[in-house]
Amino acid sequence: MRVRDQAKAMLQAMISDGSLASDERLDEVGLSHRMGISRTPLREALIALEGEGFVRSVPHKGFSVTTANEEMVRELFPIIGALEAQALRMSGEAVIASAPVLSALNNRLANAKNKAKSHEIDRAIHHGFVEHCGNPRLLKLLETQCALARRFDGAAARGIANPAGACAQHAKIIAAIEASDLARAGELLLLHWREGEITVINWLKKNT
Amino acid sequence: MRVRDQAKAMLQAMISDGSLASDERLDEVGLSHRMGISRTPLREALIALEGEGFVRSVPHKGFSVTTANEEMVRELFPIIGALEAQALRMSGEAVIASAPVLSALNNRLANAKNKAKSHEIDRAIHHGFVEHCGNPRLLKLLETQCALARRFDGAAARGIANPAGACAQHAKIIAAIEASDLARAGELLLLHWREGEITVINWLKKNT
DNA sequence: TATTTGCATATTGTATACAATATGCAATAC
DNA sequence: GTATTGCATATTGTATACAATATGCAAATA
Structure with a gap:
């Protein structure tokens, strides 16, 4: 299984169960270090999750969790x-x-x-x-x-x-x-x- | 506008109008060179398009256009x-x-x-x-x-x-x-x- | 001859280095 | 004192380098 697939599954689970809260900013270097992977597969996972509505991104400001309201x-x-x-x-x-x-x-x-x-x-x-x-x-x-x-x-x-x-x-x-x-x-x-x-x-x- | 957004729009248009045909393989290095960009934003665009159903990917074999049938x-x-x-x-x-x-x-x-x-x-x-x-x-x-x-x-x-x-x-x-x-x-x-x-x-x- | 094994090559997956942009603070001008 | 400008820093965006895997061919063996 690709690292990016694992990362995507993990992030999705963390958002679903609230480990990552609404509007929480997702610092790429910090998160990738904590997950023990590099930024590349993490970013790819985040881009996939953006299409599904779990996270959003604004250019040059990065990813954050979408708002569950x-x-x-x-x-x-x-x-x-x-x-x-x-x-x-x-x-x-x-x-x-x-x-x-x-x-x-x-x-x-x-x-x-x-x-x-x-x-x-x-x-x-x-x-x-x-x-x-x-x-x-x-x-x-x-x-x-x-x-x-x-x-x-x-x-x-x-x-x-x-x-x-x-x-x-x-x-x-x-x-x-x-x-x-x-x-x-x-x-x-x-x-x-x-x-x-x-x-x-x-x-x-x-x-x- | 980010390179990956431009790439995504361009690829989506090319698939919609048939410039990229069903089942066509998408060689990352060739495609990125032809588009004048590097593999990174191209891959990110492809991952976004995969979530929308325009392309598919199989691990270690790469991306291809989905079948319009x-x-x-x-x-x-x-x-x-x-x-x-x-x-x-x-x-x-x-x-x-x-x-x-x-x-x-x-x-x-x-x-x-x-x-x-x-x-x-x-x-x-x-x-x-x-x-x-x-x-x-x-x-x-x-x-x-x-x-x-x-x-x-x-x-x-x-x-x-x-x-x-x-x-x-x-x-x-x-x-x-x-x-x-x-x-x-x-x-x-x-x-x-x-x-x-x-x-x-x-x-x-x-x-x- | 058919099959299988091993290697050479090509391509994807990941890591890292570099570039561009945003952000915050401090210094300066008013 | 306030506002603005400039710079230092941090973070994202892109390019490239390296690693891992798949693919195809050739050689060897049955």
């Missing part, structure tokens, strides 16, 4: 909703056949012990919605946007008063899938992300 | 459709107010003299559909995907038997916008891209 949620969540809904609509019989699996996952989500487990199962459900779409490019795009959204997992976990809400929405979506009405399921999925957007924003407003 | 159309057009439809739905009163402008553009499209002008006006119309969405991130994503789709402009231009078809679809979309029914307009826009997908694929099948 309400504005980002307002922009990001509708994108994810639209892409997931489209993937679901494109999925055909394969998703319909997997409805029981999704239903089972949703039950596990309802009884999840901790927040980490909840997020894991939630991701599995949403992955199940889209994995059969037969559009790798769409899935990759979605994956990138979801990775960005993961920066708000903390807010989402604390923000959900009753996780039952999300489960209920999932159940409706799965019911539409079982009924072979993927158009309806897509609409509900879009709504689900709209709800998530509101939830996260409310949490952000209270806790800043 | 039927598979790409099947993947790309539904993505664009979903994103444009979402942007349109998010646009609110601003698009509705701009309906007359869109209508006028569509009339100009109907009477466009040459293919280049047609594409220019078509892009203006689609830009008009989304520009008021208030979601810069969505617009940027859309712009990138549309830049990729531009690689098929040649196919699209030759493939459209009667440009009246596209105009008619536009007219329906604009009518829905005028009626303040953005949900319906979004659906129609999705269909419009589905039609475009079919048209381009048919052309590709005949001409390869």
